[in-house]
Every structure is written in C-alpha cells, then in structure tokens.
Amino acid sequence: xxxxxxxxxxxxxxxxxxxxxxxxxxxxxxxxxxxxxxxxxxxxxxxxxxxxxxxxxxxxxxxxxxxxxxxxxxxxxxxxxxxxxxxxxxxxxxxxxxxxxxxxxxxxxxxxxxxxxxxxxxxxxxxxxxxxxxxxxxxxxxxxxxxxxxxxxxxxxxxxxxxxxxxxxxxxxxxxxxxxxxxxxxxxxxxxxxxxxxxxxxxxxxxxxxxxxxxxxxxxxxxxxxxxxxxxxxxxxxxxxxxxxxxxxxx
Amino acid sequence: xxxxxxxxxxxxxxxxxxxxxxxxxxxxxxxxxxxxxxxxxxxxxxxxxxxxxxxxxxxxxxxxxxxxxxxxxxxxxxxxxxxxxxxxxxxxxxxxxxxxxxxxxxxxxxxxxxxxxxxxxxxxxxxxxxxxxxxxxxxxxxxxxxxxxxxxxxxxxxxxxxxxxxxxxxxxxxxxxxxxxxxxxxxxxxxxxxxxxxxxxxxxxxxxxxxxxxxxxxxxxxxxxxxxxxxxxxxxxxxxxxxxxxxxxxxxxxxxxxxxxxxxxxxxxxxxxxxxxxxxxxxxxxxxxxxxxxxxxxxxxxxxxxxxxxxxxxxxxxxxxxxxxxxxxxxxxxxxxxxxxxxxxxxxxxxxxxxxxxxxxxxxxxxxxxxxxxxxxxxxxxxxxxxxxxxxxxxxxxxxxxxxxxxxxxxxxxxxxxxxxxxxx
Numbered sequence: 021x022x023x024x025x026x027x028x029x030x031x032x033x034x035x036x037x038x039x040x041x042x043x044x045x046x047x048x049x050x051x052x053x054x055x056x057x058x059x060x061x062x063x064x065x066x067x068x069x070x071x072x073x074x075x076x077x078x079x080x081x082x083x084x085x086x087x088x089x090x091x092x093x094x095x096x097x098x099x100x101x102x103x104x105x106x107x108x109x110x111x112x113x114x115x116x117x118x119x120x121x122x123x124x125x126x127x128x129x130x131x132x133x134x135x136x137x138x139x140x141x142x143x144x145x146x147x148x149x150x151x152x153x154x155x156x157x158x159x160x161x162x163x164x165x166x167x168x169x170x171x172x173x174x175x176x177x178x179x180x181x182x183x184x185x186x187x188x189x190x191x192x193x194x195x196x197x198x199x200x201x202x203x204x205x206x207x208x209x210x211x212x213x214x215x216x217x218x219x220x221x222x223x224x225x226x227x228x229x230x231x232x233x234x235x236x237x238x239x240x241x242x243x244x245x246x247x248x249x250x251x252x253x254x255x256x257x258x259x260x261x262x263x264x265x266x267x268x269x270x271x
Numbered sequence: 272x273x274x275x276x277x278x279x280x281x282x283x284x285x286x287x288x289x290x291x292x293x294x295x296x297x298x299x300x301x302x303x304x305x306x307x308x309x310x311x312x313x314x315x316x317x318x319x320x321x322x323x324x325x326x327x328x329x330x331x332x333x334x335x336x337x338x339x340x341x342x343x344x345x346x347x348x349x350x351x352x353x354x355x356x357x358x359x360x361x362x363x364x365x366x367x368x369x370x371x372x373x374x375x376x377x378x379x380x381x382x383x384x385x386x387x388x389x390x391x392x393x394x395x396x397x398x399x400x401x402x403x404x405x406x407x408x409x410x411x412x413x414x415x416x417x418x419x420x421x422x423x424x425x426x427x428x429x430x431x432x433x434x435x436x437x438x439x440x441x442x443x444x445x446x447x448x449x450x451x452x453x454x455x456x457x458x459x460x461x462x463x464x465x466x467x468x469x470x471x472x473x474x475x476x477x478x479x480x481x482x483x484x485x486x487x488x489x490x491x492x493x494x495x496x497x498x499x500x501x502x503x504x505x506x507x508x509x510x511x512x513x514x515x516x517x518x519x520x521x522x523x524x525x526x527x528x529x530x531x532x533x534x535x536x537x538x539x540x541x542x543x544x545x546x547x548x549x550x551x552x553x554x555x556x557x558x559x560x561x562x563x564x565x566x567x568x569x570x571x572x573x574x575x576x577x578x579x580x581x582x583x584x585x586x587x588x589x590x591x592x593x594x595x596x597x598x599x600x601x602x603x604x605x606x607x608x609x610x611x612x613x614x615x616x617x618x619x620x621x622x623x624x625x626x627x628x629x630x631x632x633x634x635x636x637x638x639x640x641x642x643x644x645x646x647x648x649x650x651x652x653x654x655x656x657x658x659x660x661x662x663x664x665x666x667x668x669x670x671x672x673x674x675x676x677x678x679x680x681x682x683x684x685x686x687x688x689x690x691x692x693x694x695x696x
Contacts, residue, residue, distance in 0.1 A: 040504060048501040054494035059285060070277035071502035115498060 034122055034154070044073045047121035051128045053108045057101035061092065064100055065115055072119035079118075086114040090140065105132050113141060117148060124148060126157035130164060142168060162258040172258075176266045190255040197256040198235050200225040200242065201249035212241055219260065223249075226260055274503045278511025279518065282486065286519045296523050300530040321346065322408070325356045325371055325383035327364075330390045336419035344411050353411070356380070375401055384412065391423045448644070465642035466611065468565055469635050473608055476572050476634070477601065479520045480580040484593060486512055487584030487677070496677050505674040513577045520573065564641045564651070571658045572634030575665055576600065582669035585676030587683050596683065607635040618643045628654050630661035668693070 031038040034045060055064055062083060069079035087093050090110045095103060100111065109132055117124060129145075130138050145155055145168065159165060165172060165186070172189065174182035182189060200209075201224050209225065210218060214233035219226040229235060235253045242248060256264075286292055328334040334357060344352040361367055374380045382400035390396055398412060422432045448461065490496040490508075499508055579600050587593045610632070614623045618640050627636035627646075633654040640646045675692040676684070684692070 043502050046501065048498070050494065050497045052494045052497075054496065054498045056281075056285070056489070056495050057493050058289075059281075067277060067281050068498060068502070071274050071499060073273065112498075 044119060045122045047116040047119065047124045049112055049116040049124075049126045049129055051131075053105070053112050055100040055108065055111070058099055060097050061100055061103065061111055062087065062096035065111065065118065068115045069118050074119055082118050083114070086118055089144075090114060106134065106137060109133060110137065110140075113144070117144070120151075120153075122153055124153055124155045124157075126155065128159060129157055130159060130161065162262055166258050174262065174265060181265045182261070186258070189261065190258075193256045193261060196229045196231060196233070196235070197254055197260065198225075198227045198229060198238060199250065199252040199254060200227065201251075202242070203247040203249070204245070206242075206246055208245065209238075209242065212238060217260070217264065219263070226257065228256060228260065275507050275511040275514070278499075278503075278508055279515040282512050282515025283518045283522075286482070286516065287522060292519070292523075296526050299523075300527055300534075304534060321350060321352065321354060322381035323354045323356055323379075324412075325358050325374070325380050326386065327358050327360055327367065327371075327383065328386045329360050329388040330386055330394075331388075332423065333386050333390060333416070333419055336422065337415055340415035340419055341411065344415075358383075372399070375399065382408075386416075391420055391427070461643060462615065464561075465615070465639050468561070468642060469608070469611060469639050472565070472569060472572065472635055472638060473604060475520060475524075475569065476576050477604055479516055479573055480576040480600070481597075482516050482519075483513055483577040484580040484584035484597070485590065486516070487581050487673075488587065488590060488593060491585065491677060491680075492589065500677070505677060506670050509578075509581050509670065509673050513574065513581060516577065517570070517573055520569075524569075560645070561642055564638055567655065568634040568638045571655065571662065574662045575630065575634070575658065576604070578662070578665045578669040582672040582676070585673040586679075586689070588680060592683050603631045604635075607632040610636060611639060614639055615643060619646070624650060628657060630654075630657045633658050 033042050036042065059067070065083045065087075066076075066079050069083060070076070074082065084093075087096055090113070092107060092110060092114075095107060100108060103111065109129075113129065116126070124145075126145075129141055133141065142164075145157075149155055169186055171185050172182070173180060200206075203223065206220065206225065209215075209227070214230045214237075215227055216230050217228040227238070229238065239251055242251075326334055326337070334355070338355050341353045341355065342351060346352050358367065358371070368385070371380065371383045375382060378401075382398060385397040385399070387394035387396065396416060398409060400408075403409060425432045425435055487509075490499070496508070580597075583593060583596045583600065587596060607626075610626060614626065614636055617623055623636070623640065624646070626632055627640050628650070629636075637646070637651065637654045641651070671693050672689060
C-alpha cells in the first residue's frame with residue numbers, strides 16, 4: 021500500500037519499483053472484510069472501481085458482470101452491513117479483481133466460504149491466472165495450496181522456512197510416505213522399525229518412512245491385522261511438511 | 272485528482288441522503304424560529320388571573336393610596352388584577368400572621384402584605400406569598416408601594432409630588448453607530464446579530480468537524496480504509512473527505528439561507544398580523560459584507576478544525592476514545608465564545624486585535640469584530656493570511672499523524688508516539 025516504508029532496500033513490484041501508479045495494477049483482499057457499512061453494495065463497488073481508475077461506464081459494466089457471476093444481483097441495493105459474511109466475502113473479492121489487476125494479493129480468501137463458493141473463488145482465481153495475473157495468497161489450509169499453487173513460501177514467526185516450487189519441495193521430501201486408511205486397532209504400527217514420522221488421525225494414518233525402508237515391508241505387517249481401506253505410497257502432503265517444519269517450534 | 276473527486280462525491284451523497292441530514296436541515300430552522308417565536312408568544316399570552324392580597328397596614332395611612340394605584344393594573348378583559356383585603360391590626364399580630372400564612376397555603380389568598388407603622392419614615396414592608404418567582408407581581412406591588420410612600424414623604428415636606436416627578440424625568444438617550452454608510456440608529460440589533468452569527472459559526476464548526484472525525488473512525492473500525500488505501504494515498508482520502516463534508520455544509524447553509532429569506536419576507540407580515548405587538552421589534556439590517564466574511568471565515572475555520580478532527584479520528588478506535596482527545600480541540604472553539612463579551616465591549620483594544628488575529632480564534636472573533644465595526648482591512652487580511660498559514664501547517668501535521676494512525680489499531684497513542692509518527696518520512 022506504499023504506507024510502510026522499508027528500513028533499507030527498495031520495493032519492486034512486477035519488475036518496477038513500487039509507486040502510487042502501481043496501485044491500479046494490484047488487487048488486495050484483506051483478511052478482515054472492509055466495507056462502508058451503510059453504503060449500498062453496487063454503489064460501493066462502483067466507488068471502489070472509480071478509485072482504481074475505472075471510467076464510470078466501464079465500471080458499471082464490470083461491476084454488473086461480476087455481481088451476476090457471483091450471484092449477488094438481488095442484493096445490489098442492500099446496505100453491506102445487511103449482507104451475510106459469505107456475501108460480504110464475495111463482494112470483497114469482486115472489489116479486489118474488478119479492475120483486472122496484474123498482481124492479486126489475497127489474505128485468507130477462503131475463510132468462511134461454503135464449498136460451492138470456494139469452488140467459484142478457485143475457478144475465478146485460475147481464470148485470472150490464465151489471463152496472466154500473478155496471484156499471491158495466504159492460507160492455513162494446505163489442501164487448497166496443493167490444489168492451486170505453483171510456488172509456495174512457508175513463513176513461521178516472521179522467518180522464511182521454506183520457499184520454492186511446490187513440485188520441487190515435494191520431491192525433496194522423497195517419495196517415501198505411506199497413506200494408510202484402516203479399521204481396527206493400529207497401535208502396533210508404531211512398533212515397526214524405520215518409521216521417521218507418524219501422524220495417526222484415527223481412521224487414517226500418514227507415515228513417513230526412512231529412506232532405506234521399503235514400504236512393502238509395512239504393507240506385509242498390516243495385512244491381516246487391520247482392515248486396509250487404502251494403502252498408498254506417495255509424496256508427502258503439504259500438511260505433513262508443514263507440521264514437520266513448524267511443529268517443533270509450536271510445541 | 273479523479274480519485275479525490277470520487278471520495279468527495281461519495282462523502283457528499285452518503286451524508287445528504289441520510290435521514291439525519293434531511294431532518295436536521297429541515298427541522299434546524301424550524302427549531303430555531305420556534306426558539307425565537309415561542310418566548311414572544313408566551314409573554315403575550317401569559318395566563319393572568321385575579322388575585323386577592325391581604326394587607327395589614329400598621330401605619331394606617333398607606334392602604335387607600337395603594338389600592339388606588341393597584342386599581343390601574345387591569346387584566347386584558349378590563350377587570351382588576353389585584354383585589355386588596357384589609358385586615359385590621361390586632362394586639363395578637365403573631366396570631367394574625369399565622370392565620371394569614373394558613374390562608375396563603377390553602378390558596379384562599381395569593382399573598383399578604385405587612386406594612387409597618389414606620390413605613391413612611393423608612394420601615395421595611397413585607398410581602399409574603401407561597402412563591403415569589405412571579406416578578407411581574409412583585410414589580411407591580413413594589414412600584415405601587417414606592418410611589419404611594421414617596422408621595423407621602425414629599426407631602427410631609429410640603430413638596431408637590433407632581434413637580435418632583437417632572438423634575439426627575441429621565442433624559443432620553445438613543446444609540447447610533449457611525450459607519451461608512453452614514454449614521455444609523457442601533458438599539459442593540461448589532462449585538463444580537465453578531466452573537467447569533469458567531470454562535471452559528473461555532474456550532475457548525477464543531478458539528479462538521481466532528482462529522483469528519485466520525486467518518487474517519489467509521490472507515491477505521493469497518494476496516495474499509497485498508498481497501499481504499501490500496502487504491503490511493505492517505506492524504507487523498509483525507510482531502511476528499513474534508514471537501515465532501517464541506518460541500519454538505521454548504522448545501523445545508525444554502526437551504527437555511529433560502530429559508531431565512533423566505534421567513535424575512537413572508538414571515539414578518541404573518542407575524543405582525545397575528546401579534547401586533549411585534550411591530551415594535553425591529554429586525555436589524557445586516558450589511559452584505561458580513562455574509563461575505565462569514566463564508567470566508569467558515570471555510571477557513573472549517574479547514575483548520577476539520578484537519579485536526581481528522582487527525583484525532585485517525586488516532587482512536589471508537590468515538591468514546593475520541594471524546595478525550597477531542598477536549599483540547601473543543602476548548603479552542605469554546606474560548607472565543609467566552610471572549611465574545613470582552614471583544615464586544617472593546618472591539619478595537621489591542622487585546623481584542625491580538626486575540627482576533629490568533630488563527631484558532633480568528634474565525635469567530637474576527638467575524639465578531641467585522642459585525643460590530645469593520646476593522647481595518649490590514650487586520651482582516653492579516654487574520655486570513657495567518658489562518659491560511661495555520662491551515663497549511665495543520666494539514667502537514669495532521670497528514671503525518673493520519674497516515675500512520677489510520678492503520679494503527681489498539682491503544683490510542685501517547686504524545687511521545689505521536690511525535691515519533693511525525694518524524695516518519
């Protein structure tokens with residue numbers, strides 16, 4: 021927002037140094053919904069569009085288009101304080117992208133959304149990506165990251181813990197993770213030698229094996245003792261990587 | 272610039288369309304005219320009734336004269352206002368007074384009057400009633416009693432009371448003021464108009480200043496400011512808000528002025544037909560330049576105070592916290608209000624000149640001086656120049672505070688922190 025000035029160095033965005041004009045190229049969705057509570061939805065969006073430099077006619081067209089897409093047409097004359105949280109979230113999202121920014125920054129975009137709207141958000145985000153926009157978003161939900169992201173950056177207590185392309189990071193962690201879906205008492209699995217890490221969710225278990233261990237050994241152990249719903253050898257989930265990287269410092 | 276205009280437009284439309292604005296704009300003048308008209312009407316139609324007053328005349332020589340004098344006081348239908356009821360002095364004065372006290376309490380009598388034996392030579396008369404807040408009544412009694420007793424005293428010295436009253440007739444003194452347009456009679460109209468204009472200025476400065484502050488707080492608590500500032504600079508938002516609310520102020524003034532003109536042309540005829548007494552009330556003429564300066568000082572004063580109010584709003588999280596920080600700002604507006612009387616009595620003293628040049632007081636005090644007697648143009652210009660300088664300084668100062676404060680949540684900052692904000696580049 022060009023408000024906090026760097027202590028040292030300089031800020032570059034989209035290959036140019038950050039200045040006031042760059043603001044029209046950026047769309048920002050803050051974590052807390054921010055609207056004028058007494059203003060009507062459509063007016064509000066038109067106002068925010070004008071601030072992004074859209075001409076009135078163009079603004080009306082874009083706003084109406086997005087209201088349609090996000091199924092908010094019936095609420096366009098309602099005051100924003102009367103809208104539900106989900107609707108406010110959708111409206112906020114419209115405000116973020118209506119000027120077709122080249123850089124989109126989303127802070128927890130999926131919080132408070134039902135699955136239908138989550139899909140809608142995801143679809144629009146991917147559309148924007150295909151049109152050449154760069155999207156940065158923060159989230160705590162690792163499965164969303166796995167579905168959407170190309171590159172990730174994991175930050176813990178203001179320190180960068182992990183950065184790079186999602187693919188490469190997963191490769192680094194090796195292909196030695198076993199996902200086990202089961203019924204029965206699985207306490208004995210812990211006794212198996214060569215387990216580097218084990219997360220038991222009750223009916224589902226994520227086991228990271230040491231490099232030298234063949235997952236087939238584990239499969240032999242569990243067959244007959246448990247009803248196995250699924251036994252999969254795969255890359256570790258981001259969830260596991262997150263817990264591995266951050267878990268220690270949280271405990 | 273387009274962004275600032277968008278903010279101006281939003282502020283203006285959002286406020287002008289609220290019920291509060293419509294009600295305030297329409298009811299404001301209605302309320303104000305009621306404040307003017309109601310006391311006048313009430314004084315004309317006060318409830319009057321006949322009253323019985325008992326008199327104990329220990330001197331035995333005042334009552335007949337008193338009765339004659341009070342017979343002159345009539346109700347509107349021509350009947351006597353006061354009926355006097357004589358009570359002879361008995362040996363048991365205490366008992367008599369006790370009985371009369373009871374009668375007053377039981378409302379048989381509205382009051383009683385005790386006249387001592389030595390009343391003509393300076394004794395003290397007593398008026399006893401359930402309440403003595405009816406000044407008109409005590410005034411009637413006092414006047415009648417005075418004239419009867421003084422007449423007696425004069426006669427005692429063989430002086431003709433008529434002669435005396437002719438000799439001590441007061442000298443008529445009318446007040447005029449000399450202006451560049453000549454000499455005009457002024458019976459206190461200037462005083463009323465000046466007071467009224469300064470009061471309006473005071474109220475609108477506070478009102479619109481606080482409107483700016485509330486707007487800033489609203490943006491902050493609803494967090495919309497983060498969205499808006501991702502599109503524009505803080506100073507653009509602040510400027511847009513201040514200008515937008517100023518536009519609201521002008522709309523309101525315009526409506527009020529139209530209303531005032533309508534009232535002055537139509538209302539006067541209406542009023543005098545209903546209450547002929549009002550004819551004697553002269554509406555003072557206000558020279559046009561007063562309005563000109565009123566607008567100038569309103570605009571300058573508004574910009575000065577609203578920037579400060581905007582900074583205050585940016586520092587706090589809710590209006591409750593704002594109350595405390597607002598105090599010094601309000602004080603700056605109240606002080607000139609308290610100085611009105613002083614400046615009116617000596618508008619050209621060096622003290623008055625100095626006070627009216629001080630930027631925070633200038634809008635109200637210089638306007639006051641313009642109303643009373645047009646000060647030298649150099650002084651007016653001086654106050655305007657100083658005001659503009661102060662506004663620029665305040666914009667710079669408030670802009671810095673605003674820029675940081677608007678995105679700060681939590682405890683309101685203390686002075687050292689604010690000073691630190693000022694050093695941020």
